[in-house]
Amino acid sequence: MNATTMSPNDRFRMGRIKKVSTVLKTFFLISAAIFGVIGTFTFADMSMSEHSGLSFSVGVAGVGHAVECWFAYRLFSCYADGGLFSAKGIQWMRLIGFASLLMGAWNICHTLSLRLHDGYFGHVRAMPLMTGVILCFDLILFELVFNLAFGFVIILIAWIMDEGRKIQEEQELTV
């Protein structure tokens, strides 16, 4: 989109998008820095801490959120530069989805390891077979849906937007 060929109305809209995107990219950059510092300090503290397992999980969550915020910063930087439907913007959106998916997978592993240590599965085994199966099924389904659904939806949206952009580009070229 070229600012020189825009009508005043369009220029006003573009200016508003750029302003909001600049505020958001600053917000996500600060958040990435804060989460990064929290993650790094927690990892550094891990060797000295009595609760090294807890420090490790907080560290991973901190670094994971920092990465998500960094991708969001790059996405809004793209919008602030005027690339609303650009390939780069869609790529950053897809990376946010992948980061969310990885964080979700980490959450599932973390919850399952917690359940393994707090005797949950021992409690399940002591129950009648039907109850045990339902409890395990409920735990796994709940964890899978609530941790992975957001990431998958973002990746799907990004992929469909990318395909739409490519089709539009090809159509413009063939005309």
Place this chain on the structure above:
Amino acid sequence: MNATETPTSASLRLNRISKVIKIVRLLISSSLLLMIFVSALYFADLLGFHFLPAGVKISFSPGSSFSTPLHIPAAVLILAFTRAGLILAGALLLFWWLDLVEAGDFFNRQSARYFKWLGWLLLIDWLTARLLDALARVFILDVREIVIGLLILLIAWIMDEGRKIQEEQELTV
């Protein structure tokens, strides 16, 4: 975008999108059917028909869990049904959006509107989950859903503004 006027490469892309959409629809529908079936079993338990063995847990939010035989306060039930309704509405919105995409309409006003609703649904769901946690006297700082909801709302707004600019530019040319 009309499928009859698109070149072969575009038709191939649309076919691929159509295939993926079918798989996504199947996944969403089967998850919904499973959710409705399991919810019906719990609902029957609540009404006194005990199909489920004692001790099976149901979670409405990370902090709000109940075991069979169920005795759930009215406020929790209302909020739980609200969450179920929000999940159904979200799935319906995704279906409608996928219909648009399958028809080849990628960046129109209606898809931006669906995204906005999806963002609002996520925000309301986050609020409902926190209310359920509060009723269970549990405080969990889980901001993931609210951040993703806000992100979807913002992306929908930016997409809509971009679409308006493109439309106006096409008209002025």
